[in-house]
Amino acid sequence: MRIPCPFCGSRDVSEFVTIGETSGPRPDPSAPDAAQNFFTYAYLRDNPAGPSEEYWYHALGCRSWLKVLRDTRTHEIESAALAREGAR
């Protein structure tokens, strides 16, 4: 698997670590349903068989967080962008 890092170009997967699929923003801890929201946020996953949007960290490269669209059935990588783009 090679990941097209927007900054470094196509790099071997061994340079990266992943924390799995992207989740929404961190829940509001003061909301009345915060406990339920944090449970969903921390523990539940879609875990799709097919295209999956994931966070990958280029630890042994530019140290950017990336948003990678990857097919979990084939390991094919469709796109990779800087995670901060479009965030917030």
Next chain:
Amino acid sequence: MHYSFFSLLRNAMTGHRGWTPTWRDAEPKSAYDVVIVGGGGHGLATAYYLAKEHGITNVAVLEKGWLGNGNIGRNTTIIRSNYLLPGNIAFYEWSMKLWERLEQDLNYNAMVSQRGILNLYHSDGQRDAYARRGNAMRLNGVDADLLDREQVRAMLPFLNFDDARFPIQGGLLQRRAGTARHDAVAWGYARGASDRGVDIVQNCEVTGFIIENGHVTGVETTRGQIRAKKVAISVAGNSSRVGAMAGLRLPIESHVIQAFVSEGIKPLIPNVITFGAGHFYISQSDKGGLVFGGDLDGYKSYAQRGNLPTVKDVCEGGVALMPLIGRLRILRNWGGIMDMTMDGSPIIDKTPVDGLYLNAGWCYGGFKAVPAAGWCFAHLIARDELHSAAAAFRLDRFARGAVLDEKGQGPQPNLH
């Protein structure tokens, strides 16, 4: 047909023409009392114990491929009960006890071999952690011996004791641990279940659940609709996919782990050895091949194959631990897809859908669990109550904050 020395002798004398198929390859009926989704070790063991312990025999095991195509035929066959946490120890020890009488119970040679597992330690901190684990095991009646460096050297003189960074300082030994023949475990349970009337249906993929008023009443399959009073999911690695068909969103990621086997050599490795400094473990099969593996690849996958960096990492770990295997050739390597849960521990529980039961989340350690998971899951399905040995494996433990995290890694499945 009962297998014995005499049946072997009789068939040897008559040109081996008298053997009958080990289990029945059944056609699906339109309705059952219990439908089990997934014909792996867990599904088959569940069917066997449902029939044997609870007298429930109107049961089908629906398998999307062929019997044994999943992780039951892909694992590295290690069985052990060297756990730390109270919620785990009793369960895995119960499994070990079932392993110890499995072959007599099934009348099938599963090649259970209690050759022992040795977890090596390489630092004072690791020694303390293993001493603690060993003590927890002994307090729960499980055997454990903490060995020092010279005791390990007497057992395994070929290890690399004086590695500059990771000298071997000793190991935690569980003598009753060992290996079993994985395919034989599947076939033994399949035969035991089939003989008692369970239908084992191959090439029958479950594609949906029939749910009426919050109650499951059957499944949709590639071989038509099948009605059932109770449905039990046991699809290792595919639990999220199958669960989603019933509207469940689970605390699981599917990951790939690889395994390897070398060309056959004369007996070298007497037990199971794990390297404490890299992630590498190894044993030797009765055919002579060295069977070994290491870390997960680290990313979600349904592909049943891994990538090269992990192959390299495993081989580096192996050569660091035992340089003498450096020139052996690898015959085969393969991958399997496992459910990795958010705390590294499994789930045996009811689901929010009435009549739908879930056995999932076995990570890379569900082979050793096959007997006890089948036992406890059958108990749950038959009696609608949790078995005491599996009482910690609740689905709602994450929401309650009662996680069962052996490694203390938190909700990061690729680190468990």
